[in-house]
Amino acid sequence: MGSDPSPEVLNSTKLSPLPTHDEDPPSTALLSFNTDSSPSDSHKSTPSTILFISLTLISCIAFSAAAAFAFLFFSAASASASSPTSSLHTPKSRPLLKLNRPVVLLISSDGFRFGYQFKTLTPNIHRLISNGTEAETGLIPVFPTLTFPNHYSIVTGLYPAYHGIINNHFLDPQTGEPFTMQSHEPKWWLGEPLWETVVNHGLKAATYFWPGSEVHKGSWTCPVKYCMQYNSSVPFDDRVDTILNYFDLPSDDIPSFMTLYFEDPDHQGHQVGPDDPEITEAIARIDRLMGRLIHGLEERGVFEDVTIIMVGDHGMVGTCDKKLIFLDDLASWIQIPPDWVHSYTPLLAIRPPAGNSPADVVAKMNEALKSGKVENGKYLRVYRKEDLPSRLHYAASDRIPPVIGLIEEGYKVEQKRSNRRECGGAHGYDNSIFSMRTIFIAHGPQFERGRKIPSFENVQIYNLVTSILNIKGAPTNGSASFPESVLLPPA
Numbered sequence: 001m002g003s004d005p006s007p008e009v010l011n012s013t014k015l016s017p018l019p020t021h022d023e024d025p026p027s028t029a030l031l032s033f034n035t036d037s038s039p040s041d042s043h044k045s046t047p048s049t050i051l052f053i054s055l056t057l058i059s060c061i062a063f064s065a066a067a068a069f070a071f072l073f074f075s076a077a078s079a080s081a082s083s084p085t086s087s088l089h090t091p092k093s094r095p096l097l098k099l100n101r102p103v104v105l106l107i108s109s110d111g112f113r114f115g116y117q118f119k120t121l122t123p124n125i126h127r128l129i130s131n132g133t134e135a136e137t138g139l140i141p142v143f144p145t146l147t148f149p150n151h152y153s154i155v156t157g158l159y160p161a162y163h164g165i166i167n168n169h170f171l172d173p174q175t176g177e178p179f180t181m182q183s184h185e186p187k188w189w190l191g192e193p194l195w196e197t198v199v200n201h202g203l204k205a206a207t208y209f210w211p212g213s214e215v216h217k218g219s220w221t222c223p224v225k226y227c228m229q230y231n232s233s234v235p236f237d238d239r240v241d242t243i244l245n246y247f248d249l250p251s252d253d254i255p256s257f258m259t260l261y262f263e264d265p266d267h268q269g270h271q272v273g274p275d276d277p278e279i280t281e282a283i284a285r286i287d288r289l290m291g292r293l294i295h296g297l298e299e300r301g302v303f304e305d306v307t308i309i310m311v312g313d314h315g316m317v318g319t320c321d322k323k324l325i326f327l328d329d330l331a332s333w334i335q336i337p338p339d340w341v342h343s344y345t346p347l348l349a350i351r352p353p354a355g356n357s358p359a360d361v362v363a364k365m366n367e368a369l370k371s372g373k374v375e376n377g378k379y380l381r382v383y384r385k386e387d388l389p390s391r392l393h394y395a396a397s398d399r400i401p402p403v404i405g406l407i408e409e410g411y412k413v414e415q416k417r418s419n420r421r422e423c424g425g426a427h428g429y430d431n432s433i434f435s436m437r438t439i440f441i442a443h444g445p446q447f448e449r450g451r452k453i454p455s456f457e458n459v460q461i462y463n464l465v466t467s468i469l470n471i472k473g474a475p476t477n478g479s480a481s482f483p484e485s486v487l488l489p490p491a
């Protein structure tokens with residue numbers, strides 16, 4: 001990629017990303033022509049003088065008009081002749097200056113709700129935004145908007161029903177065996193994550209934490225040097241420094257694809273909700289880490305070569321003000337015992353035991369919720385999974401329990417009234433809810449500077465990364481044409 005791009009193109013791209021409109025002197029010239037040709041002192045004249053002056057004046061006007069037309073014609077001609085040069089202003093991919101091949105660093109800041117970047121001064125994140133490409137109204141997570149399903153969708157390009165991680169925790173429908181966030185057996189993790197695709201192509205990958213990265217799949221064996229075992233107590237600075245150290249390796253050993261993960265600001269968001277000063281502080285810390293990263297890459301002369309893709313997995317919404325729905329309140333219509341419920345909130349997932357028809361459970365629950373007699377009942381709607389809106393793509397796996405409840409933004413479902421702490425933050429809701437959106441910021445040789453793109457679902461990111469690395473990826477739920485619509489054309 002980028003073998004010998006013209007330096008002119010590079011300079012024009014760097015210095016003036018927006019084409020300037022500076023070739024319009026004709027209009028000013030025409031204006032002065034008209035002003036000059038206006039007669040001034042023709043009062044008190046004889047008829048012959050008047051005739052003479054009139055003829056002169058007509059000739060003058062005719063001449064001016066002819067001159068004006070000629071000027072217009074030639075300027076139009078020269079404008080059209082110069083138009084091919086304006087295509088040189090179309091930005092193209094920038095060549096690698098130091099690295100031998102493209103490197104993509106995928107960074108996740110957990111629970112970085114879209115808009116958090118404006119909570120405080122974030123000069124480093126904004127440096128990436130203003131010199132890179134940003135999803136203007138945020139990145140759309142997959143449903144359910146939970147951490148494990150989304151992180152794994154980002155690296156596989158698949159919806160949870162297809163990559164298998166349908167919740168942060170669930171039960172195998174056949175064996176009843178539980179999946180937890182510590183389950184690393186390959187049988188749970190379907191699809192082909194980016195680190196596996198990358199090593200399949202003979203390139204190196206490195207993961208500094210990412211759900212699924214410790215799972216041995218295909219040619220990915222989570223090698224000690226390049227795959228960190230999850231440990232939330234590792235300081236964020238150390239994680240950044242380890243990534244930077246990879247760039248000190250001999251060029252053939254520098255991983256082509258790296259992940260970097262921070263638990264913040266999700267950690268604070270759950271405790272205090274999205275509008276607490278603790279979130280502001282967490283965002284400032286994330287920005288400082290991005291500054292540490294950028295500075296380290298600059299010191300090594302590779303900042304402009306490395307593609308940084310900064311994302312979150314989902315957003316966050318405040319949960320407070322008695323926005324609660326209790327399943328026990330439905331008891332007059334149907335008893336929902338706790339052992340039927342695989343998850344409560346914000347994704348209500350119920351697997352009724354054999355002998356209880358899901359359709360019957362759904363009908364009775366909705367009858368109760370619509371009756372007006374269940375507190376906040378109208379904020380929960382229950383579906384057979386195959387009847388969920390198709391845009392959620394949440395049916396095609398037997399791991400998904402047959403009865404799913406969609407909860408309105410900010411509401412929570414619990415079994416029964418309790419003294420449990422009510423206020424905080426949550427995510428997991430319908431991915432069409434704006435507060436569930438997160439960020440997409442991409443900076444690198446193939447991303448246009450200062451460009452805003454429409455929001456898109458995170459299942460597109462896999463194809464984007466394989467396109468940047470110029471390798472053939474596995475089939476995904478993303479669109480094959482998406483990378484072309486976002487990346488700069490080759491130089």
Ligand SMILES: [Zn+2]
Pocket residue numbers: 110111146147148266313314
């Ligand atoms: Zn998360």
